[in-house]
Amino acid sequence: MGFDIKMNQVSVKFRKYQALKDISLHLEANKIYGLIGRNGAGKSTLLPLLASFTQPTAGSINIADQDPFENAAIMSEVTFVFETDYSAETEKVKGMIEAVERYRPHFDRQYALELVKLFKLPLDKYVSKLSKGMQSALNVTLGLASRSKITIFDEAYNGMDAPTREKFYKEVLADYERFPRTIILSTHLVSEMDYLFEEVVILKKGEVIIKEPIDLLLEKGAAITGSKQAVEEFVQDMVQLNSQTLGGTKSVMVYEELTNEKREQARMKGLEIGPVSLQDLFIHLTKEEEEYEVQK
Protein backbone atom coordinates (compact mmCIF):
# COMPACT_ATOMS: atom_id res chain seq x y z
CA MET A 1 0.00 0.00 0.00
CA GLY A 2 1.49 3.32 -1.05
CA PHE A 3 1.21 6.14 1.44
CA ASP A 4 0.21 8.75 -1.13
CA ILE A 5 -1.29 11.95 0.25
CA LYS A 6 -4.26 13.36 -1.63
CA MET A 7 -5.86 16.68 -0.81
CA ASN A 8 -9.06 17.40 -2.65
CA GLN A 9 -10.34 21.00 -2.72
CA VAL A 10 -9.16 21.62 0.81
CA SER A 11 -9.96 24.95 2.43
CA VAL A 12 -9.32 26.20 5.94
CA LYS A 13 -11.08 29.22 7.36
CA PHE A 14 -10.37 31.00 10.62
CA ARG A 15 -13.66 32.85 11.12
CA LYS A 16 -13.89 34.85 7.91
CA TYR A 17 -10.20 34.58 7.02
CA GLN A 18 -9.44 31.93 4.43
CA ALA A 19 -5.96 30.61 5.20
CA LEU A 20 -6.07 27.78 2.61
CA LYS A 21 -8.04 28.10 -0.59
CA ASP A 22 -9.30 25.11 -2.48
CA ILE A 23 -6.08 23.12 -2.45
CA SER A 24 -5.90 19.98 -4.54
CA LEU A 25 -2.55 18.32 -4.16
CA HIS A 26 -1.23 14.82 -4.73
CA LEU A 27 2.01 13.96 -2.95
CA GLU A 28 3.25 10.62 -4.24
CA ALA A 29 4.83 8.37 -1.62
CA ASN A 30 8.57 8.04 -1.06
CA LYS A 31 9.82 11.43 -2.15
CA ILE A 32 11.37 14.36 -0.34
CA TYR A 33 9.21 17.46 -0.72
CA GLY A 34 10.19 21.03 0.01
CA LEU A 35 7.24 23.14 1.12
CA ILE A 36 8.01 26.83 0.78
CA GLY A 37 6.01 30.00 1.02
CA ARG A 38 6.35 33.48 2.40
CA ASN A 39 5.24 34.40 5.92
CA GLY A 40 1.55 33.73 6.34
CA ALA A 41 1.28 31.72 3.09
CA GLY A 42 -0.36 28.84 4.95
CA LYS A 43 2.41 26.26 5.50
CA SER A 44 1.71 25.77 9.19
CA THR A 45 -2.01 25.59 8.46
CA LEU A 46 -1.54 22.89 5.84
CA LEU A 47 0.85 20.57 7.67
CA PRO A 48 -1.25 19.82 10.80
CA LEU A 49 -4.04 18.75 8.44
CA LEU A 50 -1.79 15.99 7.12
CA ALA A 51 -0.95 14.93 10.67
CA SER A 52 -4.67 14.92 11.56
CA PHE A 53 -4.08 17.48 14.28
CA THR A 54 -6.73 19.60 12.59
CA GLN A 55 -9.49 19.15 10.04
CA PRO A 56 -10.26 21.23 6.95
CA THR A 57 -13.25 23.54 6.82
CA ALA A 58 -14.07 22.09 3.39
CA GLY A 59 -12.65 19.41 1.12
CA SER A 60 -11.10 16.07 1.96
CA ILE A 61 -7.74 14.53 2.76
CA ASN A 62 -6.75 10.97 2.03
CA ILE A 63 -3.64 9.14 3.08
CA ALA A 64 -3.11 5.68 1.63
CA ASP A 65 -6.67 5.97 0.29
CA GLN A 66 -8.14 6.41 3.76
CA ASP A 67 -9.44 9.31 5.79
CA PRO A 68 -6.62 9.83 8.30
CA PHE A 69 -8.70 11.62 10.93
CA GLU A 70 -8.90 9.55 14.14
CA ASN A 71 -7.59 6.63 12.09
CA ALA A 72 -5.02 4.88 14.30
CA ALA A 73 -3.57 2.75 11.50
CA ILE A 74 -2.72 5.82 9.43
CA MET A 75 -1.76 8.11 12.27
CA SER A 76 0.84 5.70 13.63
CA GLU A 77 2.56 6.10 10.26
CA VAL A 78 2.65 9.90 10.24
CA THR A 79 5.18 11.83 12.31
CA PHE A 80 4.91 15.60 12.59
CA VAL A 81 8.00 17.40 13.87
CA PHE A 82 7.53 21.03 14.82
CA GLU A 83 8.83 23.53 17.32
CA THR A 84 7.54 22.32 20.67
CA ASP A 85 7.16 24.16 23.96
CA TYR A 86 8.90 21.85 26.44
CA SER A 87 8.73 24.17 29.44
CA ALA A 88 6.30 21.87 31.27
CA GLU A 89 7.88 18.58 30.11
CA THR A 90 8.87 16.33 33.03
CA GLU A 91 10.75 13.61 31.07
CA LYS A 92 14.47 13.30 30.57
CA VAL A 93 15.89 12.72 27.07
CA LYS A 94 16.10 8.95 27.68
CA GLY A 95 12.50 8.76 28.92
CA MET A 96 11.31 10.73 25.93
CA ILE A 97 12.94 8.32 23.51
CA GLU A 98 11.35 5.37 25.32
CA ALA A 99 7.94 7.06 25.29
CA VAL A 100 8.03 7.70 21.54
CA GLU A 101 9.31 4.19 20.87
CA ARG A 102 6.14 2.79 22.43
CA TYR A 103 3.77 4.23 19.84
CA ARG A 104 5.92 4.32 16.71
CA PRO A 105 5.81 0.90 15.01
CA HIS A 106 9.08 1.25 13.06
CA PHE A 107 11.07 3.12 15.73
CA ASP A 108 14.77 2.23 15.62
CA ARG A 109 16.25 2.70 19.08
CA GLN A 110 19.79 1.98 17.91
CA TYR A 111 19.52 4.73 15.32
CA ALA A 112 17.98 7.09 17.89
CA LEU A 113 21.00 6.52 20.13
CA GLU A 114 23.36 7.16 17.19
CA LEU A 115 21.60 10.48 16.61
CA VAL A 116 21.78 11.29 20.32
CA LYS A 117 25.57 10.90 20.02
CA LEU A 118 25.73 12.85 16.77
CA PHE A 119 23.81 15.79 18.26
CA LYS A 120 25.56 15.43 21.65
CA LEU A 121 22.29 15.12 23.55
CA PRO A 122 22.65 14.27 27.25
CA LEU A 123 20.41 11.24 27.92
CA ASP A 124 20.07 12.05 31.61
CA LYS A 125 19.10 15.68 31.25
CA TYR A 126 15.52 16.97 31.59
CA VAL A 127 14.13 17.92 28.19
CA SER A 128 12.82 21.18 29.67
CA LYS A 129 16.41 22.13 30.58
CA LEU A 130 17.86 21.61 27.10
CA SER A 131 18.78 24.62 25.01
CA LYS A 132 16.44 25.57 22.15
CA GLY A 133 18.76 24.07 19.53
CA MET A 134 19.14 20.86 21.55
CA GLN A 135 15.36 20.55 21.91
CA SER A 136 15.11 20.84 18.13
CA ALA A 137 17.86 18.22 17.74
CA LEU A 138 15.86 15.92 20.03
CA ASN A 139 12.71 16.49 17.95
CA VAL A 140 14.60 15.68 14.78
CA THR A 141 16.11 12.58 16.42
CA LEU A 142 12.66 11.31 17.39
CA GLY A 143 11.29 12.18 13.94
CA LEU A 144 14.02 10.40 12.00
CA ALA A 145 14.25 7.36 14.27
CA SER A 146 10.46 6.85 14.04
CA ARG A 147 10.99 5.89 10.38
CA SER A 148 7.33 6.66 9.70
CA LYS A 149 5.92 6.31 6.21
CA ILE A 150 5.33 10.06 6.28
CA THR A 151 7.58 12.43 8.23
CA ILE A 152 6.86 16.14 8.30
CA PHE A 153 9.48 18.61 9.50
CA ASP A 154 7.90 22.04 9.99
CA GLU A 155 10.85 24.41 10.42
CA ALA A 156 12.26 21.70 12.66
CA TYR A 157 15.69 23.35 12.73
CA ASN A 158 14.66 26.33 14.88
CA GLY A 159 17.46 27.28 17.25
CA MET A 160 19.98 24.87 15.70
CA ASP A 161 23.31 26.41 14.74
CA ALA A 162 24.62 26.01 11.18
CA PRO A 163 26.83 22.94 11.83
CA THR A 164 23.96 21.18 13.62
CA ARG A 165 21.56 21.97 10.78
CA GLU A 166 24.11 20.52 8.37
CA LYS A 167 24.18 17.29 10.41
CA PHE A 168 20.38 17.18 10.31
CA TYR A 169 20.27 17.60 6.50
CA LYS A 170 22.92 14.90 6.00
CA GLU A 171 20.95 12.50 8.19
CA VAL A 172 17.73 13.19 6.31
CA LEU A 173 19.42 12.20 3.05
CA ALA A 174 21.34 9.23 4.46
CA ASP A 175 18.36 7.74 6.29
CA TYR A 176 16.02 8.40 3.35
CA GLU A 177 18.41 6.41 1.15
CA ARG A 178 18.39 3.54 3.62
CA PHE A 179 14.64 3.69 4.23
CA PRO A 180 12.81 5.51 1.42
CA ARG A 181 9.67 7.22 2.70
CA THR A 182 7.81 10.48 2.31
CA ILE A 183 9.56 13.42 3.90
CA ILE A 184 8.10 16.91 3.85
CA LEU A 185 10.41 19.78 4.78
CA SER A 186 8.78 23.13 5.39
CA THR A 187 11.40 25.84 5.45
CA HIS A 188 12.46 29.44 5.05
CA LEU A 189 16.07 28.38 4.53
CA VAL A 190 15.56 27.75 0.83
CA SER A 191 19.12 28.23 -0.40
CA GLU A 192 20.47 26.07 2.41
CA MET A 193 18.08 23.16 1.90
CA ASP A 194 17.24 23.13 -1.81
CA TYR A 195 19.62 20.24 -2.54
CA LEU A 196 17.46 18.01 -0.33
CA PHE A 197 14.24 18.44 -2.31
CA GLU A 198 13.04 16.12 -5.07
CA GLU A 199 9.85 18.08 -5.51
CA VAL A 200 8.92 21.59 -4.55
CA VAL A 201 5.52 22.86 -3.45
CA ILE A 202 5.17 26.63 -3.34
CA LEU A 203 2.30 28.19 -1.43
CA LYS A 204 1.21 31.75 -2.04
CA LYS A 205 -1.59 33.35 -0.05
CA GLY A 206 -3.20 30.03 0.79
CA GLU A 207 -2.92 28.56 -2.71
CA VAL A 208 -0.52 26.09 -4.28
CA ILE A 209 1.09 27.95 -7.17
CA ILE A 210 3.79 25.40 -8.00
CA LYS A 211 4.19 21.66 -7.51
CA GLU A 212 7.05 20.40 -9.62
CA PRO A 213 10.13 18.22 -9.55
CA ILE A 214 12.96 20.57 -8.65
CA ASP A 215 14.97 19.87 -11.81
CA LEU A 216 12.04 20.81 -14.06
CA LEU A 217 11.35 23.90 -11.99
CA LEU A 218 14.97 25.03 -12.19
CA GLU A 219 15.03 24.35 -15.95
CA LYS A 220 12.19 26.84 -16.36
CA GLY A 221 14.03 29.59 -14.55
CA ALA A 222 16.65 31.43 -16.57
CA ALA A 223 18.49 34.73 -16.52
CA ILE A 224 18.76 36.24 -20.00
CA THR A 225 21.57 38.74 -20.25
CA GLY A 226 22.84 40.88 -23.10
CA SER A 227 22.29 44.18 -24.86
CA LYS A 228 19.16 45.93 -23.62
CA GLN A 229 17.32 45.89 -26.91
CA ALA A 230 18.14 42.29 -27.81
CA VAL A 231 17.09 41.05 -24.36
CA GLU A 232 13.82 42.99 -24.47
CA GLU A 233 12.96 41.57 -27.88
CA PHE A 234 13.82 38.04 -26.82
CA VAL A 235 11.79 38.02 -23.61
CA GLN A 236 8.79 40.04 -24.78
CA ASP A 237 6.38 37.08 -24.83
CA MET A 238 7.80 35.35 -21.77
CA VAL A 239 6.83 35.44 -18.11
CA GLN A 240 9.29 37.95 -16.70
CA LEU A 241 10.00 37.77 -13.00
CA ASN A 242 12.63 40.41 -12.50
CA SER A 243 14.97 42.68 -14.44
CA GLN A 244 18.14 44.66 -13.90
CA THR A 245 19.78 47.16 -16.21
CA LEU A 246 23.35 48.35 -15.99
CA GLY A 247 24.32 50.82 -18.70
CA GLY A 248 23.44 49.18 -22.02
CA THR A 249 23.28 45.69 -20.51
CA LYS A 250 20.09 44.15 -19.28
CA SER A 251 19.38 40.93 -17.41
CA VAL A 252 15.86 39.54 -17.17
CA MET A 253 14.81 36.58 -15.09
CA VAL A 254 12.20 34.55 -16.95
CA TYR A 255 10.02 31.59 -16.04
CA GLU A 256 9.67 29.75 -19.30
CA GLU A 257 10.43 26.43 -20.91
CA LEU A 258 13.24 27.40 -23.24
CA THR A 259 13.18 25.11 -26.28
CA ASN A 260 16.39 24.30 -28.14
CA GLU A 261 15.16 26.61 -30.89
CA LYS A 262 14.82 29.49 -28.42
CA ARG A 263 18.24 28.76 -26.98
CA GLU A 264 19.73 28.82 -30.48
CA GLN A 265 17.99 32.14 -31.16
CA ALA A 266 19.47 33.56 -27.97
CA ARG A 267 22.94 32.39 -28.98
CA MET A 268 22.58 34.00 -32.43
CA LYS A 269 21.64 37.29 -30.76
CA GLY A 270 24.66 37.10 -28.48
CA LEU A 271 22.54 36.60 -25.39
CA GLU A 272 23.66 34.62 -22.39
CA ILE A 273 21.30 32.18 -20.69
CA GLY A 274 22.25 31.66 -17.06
CA PRO A 275 20.80 29.49 -14.31
CA VAL A 276 18.53 30.79 -11.55
CA SER A 277 18.51 29.42 -8.01
CA LEU A 278 15.40 28.05 -6.30
CA GLN A 279 15.71 30.89 -3.80
CA ASP A 280 15.57 33.50 -6.59
CA LEU A 281 12.68 31.77 -8.32
CA PHE A 282 10.85 31.51 -5.00
CA ILE A 283 11.35 35.19 -4.17
CA HIS A 284 10.08 36.36 -7.52
CA LEU A 285 7.31 33.80 -8.07
CA THR A 286 5.80 34.73 -4.73
CA LYS A 287 6.06 38.48 -5.18
CA GLU A 288 2.95 40.42 -4.30
CA GLU A 289 1.44 42.19 -7.30
CA GLU A 290 2.58 45.61 -6.07
CA GLU A 291 6.17 44.31 -5.85
CA TYR A 292 6.36 43.59 -9.58
CA GLU A 293 8.54 45.82 -11.70
CA VAL A 294 8.07 43.92 -14.92
CA GLN A 295 5.20 41.70 -15.89
CA LYS A 296 4.28 39.58 -18.83
Ligand SMILES: Nc1ncnc2c1ncn2[C@@H]1O[C@H](COP(=O)(O)OP(=O)(O)OP(=O)(O)O)[C@@H](O)[C@H]1O
Ligand atom coordinates in the same frame (compact mmCIF):
# COMPACT_ATOMS: atom_id res chain seq x y z
N1 LIG B 1 -5.69 30.28 14.66
C1 LIG B 1 -5.72 31.24 13.74
N2 LIG B 1 -6.65 32.19 13.76
C2 LIG B 1 -6.71 33.16 12.81
N3 LIG B 1 -5.85 33.24 11.76
C3 LIG B 1 -4.88 32.31 11.70
C4 LIG B 1 -4.77 31.26 12.68
N4 LIG B 1 -3.71 30.48 12.34
C5 LIG B 1 -3.17 31.02 11.21
N5 LIG B 1 -3.90 32.11 10.82
C6 LIG B 1 -3.65 32.93 9.64
O1 LIG B 1 -3.57 32.09 8.50
C7 LIG B 1 -2.54 32.54 7.60
C8 LIG B 1 -1.57 31.42 7.36
O2 LIG B 1 -0.82 31.21 8.54
P1 LIG B 1 0.29 30.08 8.64
O3 LIG B 1 0.80 30.08 10.05
O4 LIG B 1 -0.24 28.80 8.10
O5 LIG B 1 1.41 30.65 7.63
P2 LIG B 1 2.90 30.15 7.41
O6 LIG B 1 3.06 29.96 5.94
O7 LIG B 1 3.20 28.96 8.26
O8 LIG B 1 3.70 31.43 7.88
P3 LIG B 1 5.18 31.58 8.52
O9 LIG B 1 6.14 31.31 7.42
O10 LIG B 1 5.19 33.00 8.95
O11 LIG B 1 5.30 30.61 9.65
C9 LIG B 1 -1.92 33.78 8.27
O12 LIG B 1 -2.51 34.93 7.71
C10 LIG B 1 -2.30 33.65 9.73
O13 LIG B 1 -2.46 34.91 10.34
